[in-house]
Amino acid sequence: MIEEKDLLEQIEAAIAALKYPRRATGLYRPVAYTLAGGGKRLRPMLVLMACEAVGGKVEGAVNQALAVEMFHNFTLIHDDVMDRSARRRGRPTVYRRWGDVQAILSGDALLTMAYMRLCDCAQGHEQQLLALFNRTALEVYEGQQLDTEFEHRDGVTVDEYIEMIRLKTSVLLGAACAMGAIMGGADEATVDAMYRYGEALGLAFQLRDDWLDVYGDPAVFGKNIGNDIITRKKTWLLIRATELAGDRIESAYQIQGVTGRVVAGVKAVYDSLGLSQECAALISKYALDAMNALPANLLDGYRERFVSLAIKLNDRSK
């Protein structure tokens, strides 16, 4: 079993070795900038780990790992334009640094580059990979569409929210696991099981993000606590609190003066409703769903690796 740090090194090396066309180089500068920005590399790691876990050679799935990471970074570039986000991973976003035009165009290029990688060295698996990738891509856009619509709509339910984050975040983690399994030569049932693992993992992952914004340790979390509350972002916590005690949430948002008092007021409502515990229980449920979805026929030791990952992402403090 290749150690995680060596897998990560392979991914970073493959990204660093990418060659860009020599023409219209301004198009590719934001692409290289974004890909070099790091992050957890969770999605390409899942591709390589899943490939190895079903008996495949990791080298054979590096292009598909890059494709998933490229797709993810393309969505970040475009999402940052749409959300007017100024910073990501401690640096200015592409649109802030190069403007809207460049961000739209470089994002488009990165999506096409993802397709190029996807089918590179995919002997015999092209059709299966493309069908999965295309379906997943449309679902991710649909998730982003619903996210945008929810911000302007009252009465969004917890179920609708879960379906939105499933589309926006989880399906890509599912697809990453499935693509790794496909490249490792797994049968359909194994591929499907790995997809469901990644999908459930993604739900736990996104809900933990929501939870950390309010209940994270400011010293560890790395972002300001309560940012979602201040921007009145429709997270699981806010939607659930609105379902249970909409009038009290409304009152908390009426507090005049420093934003800190609004954060404290909204958090007090969450606390009185026991939402920290309810959210944590839901995260654990999805982490367990992920573990239970794992196929029985993984190579020795790999089941434990995926179980550990689900526990780690579930318990993470940043």
Add this chain to the structure above:
Amino acid sequence: MIEEKDLLEQIEAAIAALKYPRRATGLYRPVAYTLAGGGKRLRPMLVLMACEAVGGKVEGAVNQALAVEMFHNFTLIHDDVMDRSARRRGRPTVYRRWGDVQAILSGDALLTMAYMRLCDCAQGHEQQLLALFNRTALEVYEGQQLDTEFEHRDGVTVDEYIEMIRLKTSVLLGAACAMGAIMGGADEATVDAMYRYGEALGLAFQLRDDWLDVYGDPAVFGKNIGNDIITRKKTWLLIRATELAGDRIESAYQIQGVTGRVVAGVKAVYDSLGLSQECAALISKYALDAMNALPANLLDGYRERFVSLAIKLNDRSK
């Protein structure tokens, strides 16, 4: 030989019959709006005509024709955001009607839908189609990148301009012809020849657009004459005139008062330099290049069809 109006009808019918996912329907409304917007359907027509010309069945290339038309419309949606264009084909652009966020996201969806169509029913040709499509897509973005850069740069040469329009416009026409030939089962030499036909046709087509803006008949052209002059767009005419008599162009743009006088002043410089004739001669050269590129082994009558098309596009008045 299927008549052109029947080919066009097949394309329109295939677009009208498109099914969209029932989820996040707001994502697909601008897609349907754009695809229904008509236009010449030149690119999908080229796919079907090339397929038939090499002995293939037109029905077998409809998905690829849709893919090319979808890709073209995706670029229009994103270009209109980038250029802040308010109207296209007599209607508000997507960004004007639904906003930037929707235009970016729906454009992304349309690009992915193009990939879905491309490989649908492409038995055995997927690799060749994908490689061509991906390369072409990057070239189109590179062309748009150069176009953007040229607007902020002095000293752009005629050669640079031709290379830019080759990338931005011509390669997609070349790819359309090549994809039709591939789906019709043509050999590599025939596919390449059809590509070169479309590529040269595209150069003639774009230069005719530049020419029509100044020398078109206002009653027929359908757009305001001189719009490129007013916006000081770097067309072939302006770049060539700046090469030959930059100071006189500069003086013409210094004229104060009504824009009509600037248009007349710049046009007078073009006329004194004989640029209408020089541009027309260049258009004819590319139209002839296109005809000469046509492969010798097309089915009876098809060579004439492609020759007629080159003549028609060359001589068009709108």
